[in-house]
Amino acid sequence: MRRGGAEPAQDADRVRAADHPHALPPPRSRRQPHLPQKPGRPRPGGTPGRVGRTVRFTGRVALVTGAGSGIGRACAMRLAAEGASVAVADINPSTAAETARLIAKNEGTAYPFTADVSSEDDVRAMIAAVLEAHGRLDVLHNNAAVLSREVYGRDLGLTEMDVDVWDRTLAVNLRGPMLCVKHAVPHLPPGSAIINTSSVSALVGDTDHAAYGSAKAALVSFTRYVATMYGDRGIRCNAVAPGLVLTEAARRVMSPERLAEKAAERILPDPAEPEDVAALVAFLASSEARCITGQTIVIDSGTTAHRPEHALRNWTAQATKPATHA
Numbered sequence: 001m002r003r004g005g006a007e008p009a010q011d012a013d014r015v016r017a018a019d020h021p022h023a024l025p026p027p028r029s030r031r032q033p034h035l036p037q038k039p040g041r042p043r044p045g046g047t048p049g050r051v052g053r054t055v056r057f058t059g060r061v062a063l064v065t066g067a068g069s070g071i072g073r074a075c076a077m078r079l080a081a082e083g084a085s086v087a088v089a090d091i092n093p094s095t096a097a098e099t100a101r102l103i104a105k106n107e108g109t110a111y112p113f114t115a116d117v118s119s120e121d122d123v124r125a126m127i128a129a130v131l132e133a134h135g136r137l138d139v140l141h142n143n144a145a146v147l148s149r150e151v152y153g154r155d156l157g158l159t160e161m162d163v164d165v166w167d168r169t170l171a172v173n174l175r176g177p178m179l180c181v182k183h184a185v186p187h188l189p190p191g192s193a194i195i196n197t198s199s200v201s202a203l204v205g206d207t208d209h210a211a212y213g214s215a216k217a218a219l220v221s222f223t224r225y226v227a228t229m230y231g232d233r234g235i236r237c238n239a240v241a242p243g244l245v246l247t248e249a250a251r252r253v254m255s256p257e258r259l260a261e262k263a264a265e266r267i268l269p270d271p272a273e274p275e276d277v278a279a280l281v282a283f284l285a286s287s288e289a290r291c292i293t294g295q296t297i298v299i300d301s302g303t304t305a306h307r308p309e310h311a312l313r314n315w316t317a318q319a320t321k322p323a324t325h326a
């Protein structure tokens, strides 16, 4: 189930600082005063007392995994818009390069990195390359997850499940964050933050996606352990648990019927956009959240906040609406 089938030597080659340096403008660290020349100079946790899109991450470096699309791309762009220099990591080199290009187009600073987060060789090399390219690391956002048809799409009934589906899901969605924490923590200064992308699938059961939900639930526990283990170093660790976010991946893996069911399950009319999750991630990464650690924050438009009858009433109301109002 290993993607790409690359040999270890080729894996190491795939992970390089600025994999696509020529696709980007010159590194802004050479021409932007807000990138620190010496690690440790900015106040840990960012500038206190100043809240705004341009100041919270000035002089800080963020690594976002799975940043080539969807929620990860929105988070990378938000952190960059607020002044962070962003390491854009993904298993897909072209989408990582595209996110970095979009950030550069918005006058931000970014380097793309290619890594499979389930591979320790890749993660070790990625963290080393990020430190070499950016000089420091303050925010680690473990966002990558496998949502392909071949894996998530086959995460169905347990009795028929191909065990490779289970293994690959846990390898990317749980082992990946563990490897990134393992190799990043020694380099994180006081005031830094780790954010894990969990899911409401961690909190409720369903008739399919047991591997995905179990990995995301383990991530909630992992978040508490990391927070407890490294809190004395001034490192915080929190998780976000989105409900449905209408990314391309979500549309790809969900039938129109399932999307309609999800709509009936919400209290609020609209699902979260990737940018809503990015705003929450940016808050948790900032010094405004300096006393929050070990928590999982649900962002689901109320999907998990009510009794099942609410969804049933919504569903019935939708089903009985005249077609012209649908």
Ligand SMILES: NC(=O)c1ccc[n+]([C@@H]2O[C@H](COP(=O)([O-])OP(=O)(O)OC[C@H]3O[C@@H](n4cnc5c(N)ncnc54)[C@H](O)[C@@H]3O)[C@@H](O)[C@H]2O)c1
Pocket (backbone or CB within 6 Å): 065, 066, 067, 068, 069, 070, 071, 072, 089, 090, 091, 092, 095, 115, 116, 117, 118, 143, 144, 145, 146, 147, 172, 197, 198, 199, 200, 241, 242, 243, 244, 245, 246, 247, 248, 249, 250
């Ligand atoms: N979209 C939703 O409704 C939703 C809901 C709850 C949680 N989430 C979580 O949010 C995160 C992002 O989801 P999304 O909807 O943006 O999906 P997405 O598929 O757009 O993003 C996932 C990214 O991870 C990358 N990736 C996959 N395997 C990887 C690996 N082994 N190493 C490195 N990168 C890898 C993919 O290439 C992709 O760019 C995931 O953790 C997902 O579980 C999404």
